Amino acid sequence: MEQFPVLAVGDFMLISLREDMSDTQVMNLQDELSKQVTLIRPKGVLIDISSLEIVGSFLGRMLSDIAKIVRILGAEVVIVGMQPTVAMTTVELGKTLGSVLTARNVNSGMGMLRLKTMSSTSLAAASGRS
Amino acid sequence: MNTVRDEIMPLQSESDLITVRQAVRIWMVPEGFNILEQTKMVTAVSELARNAITYGGGGEARLQLLADAARRGIRVTIIDHGVGIEDITKAMVDGYSTGSGLGLGLGGSKRLVDEFNIWSEPGQGTRVEITRWKQ
Ligand SMILES: Nc1ncnc2c1ncn2[C@@H]1O[C@H](COP(=O)(O)OP(=O)(O)O)[C@@H](O)[C@H]1O
Numbered sequence: 001m002e003q004f005p006v007l008a009v010g011d012f013m014l015i016s017l018r019e020d021m022s023d024t025q026v027m028n029l030q031d032e033l034s035k036q037v038t039l040i041r042p043k044g045v046l047i048d049i050s051s052l053e054i055v056g057s058f059l060g061r062m063l064s065d066i067a068k069i070v071r072i073l074g075a076e077v078v079i080v081g082m083q084p085t086v087a088m089t090t091v092e093l094g095k096t097l098g099s100v101l102t103a104r105n106v107n108s109g110m111g112m113l114r115l116k117t118m119s120s121t122s123l124a125a126a127s128g129r130s
Numbered sequence: 131m132n133t134v135r136d137e138i139m140p141l142q143s144e145s146d147l148i149t150v151r152q153a154v155r156i157w158m159v160p161e162g163f164n165i166l167e168q169t170k171m172v173t174a175v176s177e178l179a180r181n182a183i184t185y186g187g188g189g190e191a192r193l194q195l196l197a198d199a200a201r202r203g204i205r206v207t208i209i210d211h212g213v214g215i216e217d218i219t220k221a222m223v224d225g226y227s228t229g230s231g232l233g234l235g236l237g238g239s240k241r242l243v244d245e246f247n248i249w250s251e252p253g254q255g256t257r258v259e260i261t262r263w264k265q
């Protein structure tokens with residue numbers, strides 16, 4: 001997966017997208033990421049898009065598809081680092097990203113994932129006790 | 131209205147799409163368009179160029195710098211000679227797609243620019259012209 005630098009941080013996986021990816025590379029990303037998630041079984045995946053200068057409807061849909069797939073595989077996804085101008089443009093373009101979780105940067109995304117994965121564990125524990 | 135600069139670029143492949151996107155940004159920077167204006171225009175161009183490749187079998191992108199006494203602007207015309215669009219009004223509606231897309235390309239790119247004109251003839255092809263002005 002040398003096209004997309006992947007970093008394991010504890011239970012989480014951080015993947016950084018490069019600017020100007022071709023459609024083929026984006027589809028490879030979906031494939032590769034599903035494989036990695038099945039293999040590594042992270043609790044959460046952070047997708048860093050800070051280097052992307054635009055997010056069109058194609059990439060937006062691919063990102064929200066990736067989030068759905070990863071969620072089915074048992075991990076949470078947060079898209080982090082979207083540039084403010086990209087965010088403003090995306091809103092005007094339409095509902096490209098669906099209901100994907102987003103965070104300002106890797107740190108806050110990590111915090112979000114911790115909260116998400118912790119609460120589901122403690123909820124499970126709580127219901128197991130009752 | 132004067133055309134200060136005029137260039138036609140091929141639009142057949144994914145890499146052409148990237149080249150056109152980069153060219154639009156490069157043309158806009160010295161004209162004083164800010165990053166948000168650049169991003170909106172480049173995103174709109176990207177949507178239309180993708181349509182020309184996906185549905186129109188490829189075509190060309192024409193980039194123009196325009197100037198009159200009051201203002202300057204950038205115009206990008208995306209042309210293909212493919213199947214054309216049967217019902218433009220329907221195609222412009224958010225969420226309408228005959229492919230597997232989100233159906234936001236046409237409606238969305240119109241929202242991102244100052245002027246949006248579309249011509250299409252079934253069996254002849256499609257031409258979409260978008261313009262962004264710098265006051
Ligand atoms: N250049 C084109 N040639 C033929 N049909 C087109 C072209 N551009 C758009 N269309 C039609 O208009 C529809 C809506 O386009 P768009 O809003 O970009 O959404 P999407 O690409 O997600 O389908 C397309 O599904 C297609 O049927």
Ligand SMILES: [Mg+2]
Binds near residue numbers: 177181231234235236
């Ligand atoms: Mg489209």
